[in-house]
Amino acid sequence: MKPVKYNFVAGLIIFLFLTAGCEKKADYQFVDLDEKQKIEKQDIQDTGHKELKVAVAAMISPKDTLVYYEELLNFIGRKLGHDIVLIQRKTYSEVNELFPKHLIDLAFVCSGPYVNGKKKYEFEGLATPVIRGEPYYQSYLIVQKDSSYNSLDDLKGKIFAFTDPDSNSGTLVPRYWLLKKNHSPESFFSRVTYTYSHDNSILAVGKGLVDGAAVDGHQWEFYHLKNPSLTDRTRVIKKSDRFGSPPLVASSFLNPQLKSDIQDIVLTLHETDEGKKILGNLMIDRFEKPKEEWYENVRIMYEAMGQAQ
Known part of the structure; x- marks a missing residue:
């Protein structure tokens, strides 16, 4: 099993708060993950290895925590016997739009798009993190x-x-x-x-x-x-x-057995010493199967905002 391969498609740029009319400039940098470029061909062609393409938005995995997501994904890949291809994008929208194009298999998504975009983007929830004892x-x-x-x-x-x-x-x-x-x-x-x-x-x-x-x-x-x-x-x-916490989701087109195997690995991660260490680094207790009622108040907010427009 190879370690996670990264598909970063752009360099660093300075983000300017001037884009919003502010007079001060931010003196920090972030990774521009290029919303327009397509995934490089070698990442979507058959390389002879079993691959699992996982997307993480920069929102969820800033640079300080990326190494811990790498540990988590490598654990999943090793258990499955698959190479993990990590595809990072700048925004949630850019990640979500990869699903209907059949370009990713898994992603960590925000609770908002999970509630509002499951049908549109054709993904389904696998696991919700439990943090400080609650999902x-x-x-x-x-x-x-x-x-x-x-x-x-x-x-x-x-x-x-x-x-x-x-x-x-x-x-x-x-x-x-x-x-x-x-x-x-x-x-x-x-x-x-x-x-x-x-x-x-x-x-x-x-x-x-x-x-x-x-x-x-x-x-x-x-x-x-x-x-x-x-x-x-x-x-x-x-x-x-x-x-409800932002969940791990899988493409609706992913092989059902593979989907089930991934879910089993993630839901039992806390039962192994290595899994406990990985979860501890992310400040996650364990994962549980998502329940729709956990996300009901997100749905209520979307409805209220829609009615106000």
């Missing part, structure tokens, strides 16, 4: 630690960062909060921007490039434990209701 997560509204902001209302007229347009915790939730106040982002904030990853949003708030942001609570807690220098300059002022 749920929350959106955290964060501000700079030493700021005077203590509520969403305090951010009226300020600069705000969303993450990915399809992110549940980073975009849908704060938009829903504003809807309940009879506001849109355009009417409530002076300016908005998209950072395209939760760690970028945390960093932007900490450095004062934006006044507030909504981020994945799991990721904020992960960094608070593993890399507190990233979160120490931020403060959580609001937490959302609980939503």
